[in-house]
Amino acid sequence: MSNRASDKTAPKDKGFSCQCQEASYKGPEDNFRRDMLKYMTLAIPVANLALAGSASAAEKPERLPPQPGDRLTYFSKKKRGQIIKVSDLNELDKQQLILPFDTQNEIVRDGSRYNQILLQKLPEGDLSEKTKALSANGIVAYSAICTHAGCPVTGWVSDDEHYMCPCHQSVFNPKDSGVVMSGPAPRNLPALPLAIDGDEIVVAGSFNSWIGFGKPRR
Amino acid sequence: MKKNSTPKLNYLSCCIGIATLMTGSLATAAGLTKLTKEIEGYAPVTQKRLNEADPKDWLLPKGNYEGWMFSKLNEINKKNVKKLTPVWTYSTNVDSGHEAPALVNDGVMFVATPYNHVIALDAKTGQVFWRYKHDNPYDLSVMHNTSRGVALWEDKVYVAGLDGTLNALDAKTGERICQAEVGDWSVGAYITSAPTPVKGKILVGPSGGEYGVRGFLEAMDADTCEQAWRTYSVPGPGEPGHETWKKEGKRPDAWKYGGGSMWMPGNYDPEADVLYWGVGNGSPWLGDQRPGDNLYVASSIAMDPDNGDIVGHYQYHFNDSWDWAAMNAPMLVDFKKDGKTVKGLVSPQRNGYMYWLERDDKGEISYVEGKPFVKNNAFKSLDEKTGRPTYDYDHVPVTGKRVDYCPSLWGGKNWPYESYNPETGVVYVPANDNVCNSFLGKFQDDVEPASGQFWAGIDIPDLDVYVDDPTKGVGQLQAWNINTREKVWQHDYGKTMNWGPVLSTAGGLVFSAGTNDRMLRAFDEKTGEVLWEFPLNSTAIAPPVSYEVDGKQYIAITAGYGVDAQWTNSVLAEKDESGEWISDVPEGGVIWVFALSD
Numbered sequence: 001m002s003n004r005a006s007d008k009t010a011p012k013d014k015g016f017s018c019q020c021q022e023a024s025y026k027g028p029e030d031n032f033r034r035d036m037l038k039y040m041t042l043a044i045p046v047a048n049l050a051l052a053g054s055a056s057a058a059e060k061p062e063r064l065p066p067q068p069g070d071r072l073t074y075f076s077k078k079k080r081g082q083i084i085k086v087s088d089l090n091e092l093d094k095q096q097l098i099l100p101f102d103t104q105n106e107i108v109r110d111g112s113r114y115n116q117i118l119l120q121k122l123p124e125g126d127l128s129e130k131t132k133a134l135s136a137n138g139i140v141a142y143s144a145i146c147t148h149a150g151c152p153v154t155g156w157v158s159d160d161e162h163y164m165c166p167c168h169q170s171v172f173n174p175k176d177s178g179v180v181m182s183g184p185a186p187r188n189l190p191a192l193p194l195a196i197d198g199d200e201i202v203v204a205g206s207f208n209s210w211i212g213f214g215k216p217r218r
Numbered sequence: 219m220k221k222n223s224t225p226k227l228n229y230l231s232c233c234i235g236i237a238t239l240m241t242g243s244l245a246t247a248a249g250l251t252k253l254t255k256e257i258e259g260y261a262p263v264t265q266k267r268l269n270e271a272d273p274k275d276w277l278l279p280k281g282n283y284e285g286w287m288f289s290k291l292n293e294i295n296k297k298n299v300k301k302l303t304p305v306w307t308y309s310t311n312v313d314s315g316h317e318a319p320a321l322v323n324d325g326v327m328f329v330a331t332p333y334n335h336v337i338a339l340d341a342k343t344g345q346v347f348w349r350y351k352h353d354n355p356y357d358l359s360v361m362h363n364t365s366r367g368v369a370l371w372e373d374k375v376y377v378a379g380l381d382g383t384l385n386a387l388d389a390k391t392g393e394r395i396c397q398a399e400v401g402d403w404s405v406g407a408y409i410t411s412a413p414t415p416v417k418g419k420i421l422v423g424p425s426g427g428e429y430g431v432r433g434f435l436e437a438m439d440a441d442t443c444e445q446a447w448r449t450y451s452v453p454g455p456g457e458p459g460h461e462t463w464k465k466e467g468k469r470p471d472a473w474k475y476g477g478g479s480m481w482m483p484g485n486y487d488p489e490a491d492v493l494y495w496g497v498g499n500g501s502p503w504l505g506d507q508r509p510g511d512n513l514y515v516a517s518s519i520a521m522d523p524d525n526g527d528i529v530g531h532y533q534y535h536f537n538d539s540w541d542w543a544a545m546n547a548p549m550l551v552d553f554k555k556d557g558k559t560v561k562g563l564v565s566p567q568r569n570g571y572m573y574w575l576e577r578d579d580k581g582e583i584s585y586v587e588g589k590p591f592v593k594n595n596a597f598k599s600l601d602e603k604t605g606r607p608t609y610d611y612d613h614v615p616v617t618g619k620r621v622d623y624c625p626s627l628w629g630g631k632n633w634p635y636e637s638y639n640p641e642t643g644v645v646y647v648p649a650n651d652n653v654c655n656s657f658l659g660k661f662q663d664d665v666e667p668a669s670g671q672f673w674a675g676i677d678i679p680d681l682d683v684y685v686d687d688p689t690k691g692v693g694q695l696q697a698w699n700i701n702t703r704e705k706v707w708q709h710d711y712g713k714t715m716n717w718g719p720v721l722s723t724a725g726g727l728v729f730s731a732g733t734n735d736r737m738l739r740a741f742d743e744k745t746g747e748v749l750w751e752f753p754l755n756s757t758a759i760a761p762p763v764s765y766e767v768d769g770k771q772y773i774a775i776t777a778g779y780g781v782d783a784q785w786t787n788s789v790l791a792e793k794d795e796s797g798e799w800i801s802d803v804p805e806g807g808v809i810w811v812f813a814l815s816d
């Protein structure tokens with residue numbers, strides 16, 4: 001019997017493939033080093049090294065973190081590019097996985113996993129003062145990246161109205177600064193300040209803490 | 219055979235030298251290895267040496283190609299094991315779940331850690347030669363951050379990265395020589411498996427069964443890091459087995475993201491030149507979302523190492539709906555059948571059944587017998603001739619309903635290796651009985667498969683894991699005679715799960731750890747009596763191994779609790795009302811090496 005299963009559509013669309021030191025990303029500088037290595041791979045003359053560096057030194061807009069004024073769109077590829085509106089959200093529906101969207105330049109910032117965001121509408125009266133200050137009409141946004149091991153925190157504990165990470169079951173309270181309720185995560189989910197412009201939800205600032213696990217970026 | 223153009227990064231030392239002069243930052247990126255002392259007189263690992271498996275060495279994750287986890291060394295034996303004592307330790311400087319066996323080649327030890335560090339040490343003294351720190355991406359996200367070990371071939375060491383890469387290191391210096399991109403971690407195809415070296419190729423497959431990734435095994439040329447072949451575990455259109463993925467229901471193209479990850483190292487029959495590999499669970503977990511038997515999910519498959527052709531298979535259960543992956547390759551053993559010795563395969567499966575299969579030199583696999591070794595309430599019976607189970611559909615998870623079943627999704631036995639002692643014909647199985655779970659099956663349409671999102675058909679908060687009978691324990695070590703096909707003895711660990719791979723030795727001993735009391739134990743192979751035990755710094759879930767240097771036998775194991783072992787323990791400890799379940803198990807990787815005191 002010979003029944004080999006083969007396929008010529010091997011997924012190679014990494015989109016983003018920085019090979020930086022674990023938990024020590026230094027932004028564009030690391031891209032620089034990666035690209036340098038790639039050029040060396042090809043044994044391109046030394047003169048090309050400078051070119052490689054300058055080409056990658058500027059951060060690509062799809063990799064930039066959420067910028068003030070960005071709108072929000074869905075992570076799901078079926079709906080990516082559609083602006084999420086206030087009227088699209090129902091109170092206490094499960095949190096949605098979304099991305100920042102530079103509508104002026106029509107750029108969805110999907111170039112880094114660290115731009116994955118959780119969005120949810122909660123009863124405004126249930127929010128802590130700190131969370132209320134960052135929210136808009138009860139809508140809250142947090143980094144989706146778990147502070148334990150970096151998995152997207154997509155589980156919704158409907159009874160307790162908490163978020164749960166599917167990888168190692170860390171539980172976070174979205175009504176109170178994304179604080180850790182249980183599990184191995186060492187710190188809160190970073191929160192993203194929001195504002196409202198008409199029926200659109202707008203990024204109003206930067207995350208209030210660094211994204212991801214391990215040590216903070218320096 | 220398909221050969222696609224996988225990108226490769228080949229690092230030219232001459233250019234690195236030039237570039238280092240130009241920029242200090244480049245030196246940091248290229249400096250993945252810290253060399254303390256170059257290894258002198260390193261013994262190349264040849265095919266002959268891998269086939270022969272000299273007991274002085276431990277060259278493969280399970281000690282030999284047959285997957286036995288057995289050492290012929292007997293200096294340490296039943297009579298003197300009480301004198302076993304630590305001779306050196308080494309902190310890996312990494313937390314979380316350490317699941318890699320120490321590989322030992324002519325007195326040099328190689329240990330892989332979570333996040334893919336590789337440490338080369340003097341196996342006699344514990345003095346370090348070099349440490350390689352893999353450059354995983356800063357925004358890496360994986361469900362299991364572990365590494366299950368390295369592969370050795372000629373003068374190189376191979377380690378897979380969680381980022382889906384397969385990396386060739388210079389064994390003497392730890393410098394990375396070349397790299398292949400095998401899996402795409404950003405869609406969920408990260409790698410935890412130890413690679414397997416066979417005839418100049420290095421074989422490895424990614425994880426991804428919870429992410430909608432179609433499983434595969436890839437072979438890389440050991441010298442060039444070029445792809446030699448890739449074989450998918452789920453057949454595509456026109457290939458035999460594709461018809462077992464029925465084009466019905468909401469996802470007629472379910473095969474494209476049907477799981478079947480090949481996430482553990484395989485076994486190999488050098489005489490017949492046939493590989494045996496395990497294939498994981500279906501994705502999503504709910505079988506009703508991918509109608510059909512779903513070959514080769516939950517199967518063992520036989521393959522041609524030259525081109526990856528699938529030459530035989532056996533599916534343990536059809537249309538997997540429990541996450542009962544068949545990821546561990548079956549052990550290659552001879553056993554008695556109708557009074558005659560036959561070439562066979564034996565495998566204690568995650569579904570809680572022990573299987574006896576027959577194999578021929580072409581790779582064809584046929585069913586002999588299956589027996590439950592823990593409670594399984596989803597199988598009513600196995601067909602006498604084929605082993606195909608009849609299901610109790612009250613315990614088969616479906617979409618839109620909460621269903622409970624035993625054993626839990628972690629199975630009657632998870633990835634920790636069983637051991638086979640050819641001198642006694644006994645297999646030692648690290649088992650977990652009395653743990654069940656229930657979950658509510660969901661049709662996930664809010665995210666796409668293979669998008670880097672958890673895609674198992676459940677929302678994790680809807681998973682309930684529990685002990686079936688709270689008065690009883692869970693973790694066990696079971697001994698089964700493969701000729702009589704009967705259980706010989708069983709050791710009950712009590713209120714702990716057992717995540718300890720097993721080592722048996724010609725000294726009449728069985729070594730295993732994996733319990734929440736941090737003990738490494740030595741059992742009497744015949745009776746199951748605990749002859750020796752030692753508390754480690756943390757629970758060891760890595761395979762114990764044995765080797766010899768300068769005529770002295772050593773036992774090595776790396777402690778370091780984490781990943782699923784840690785989480786399941788915390789869940790069950792929280793529910794325990796007896797006060798007997800230890801919940802506070804420290805983390806921290808430490809290599810422990812034991813020998814007889816003089």
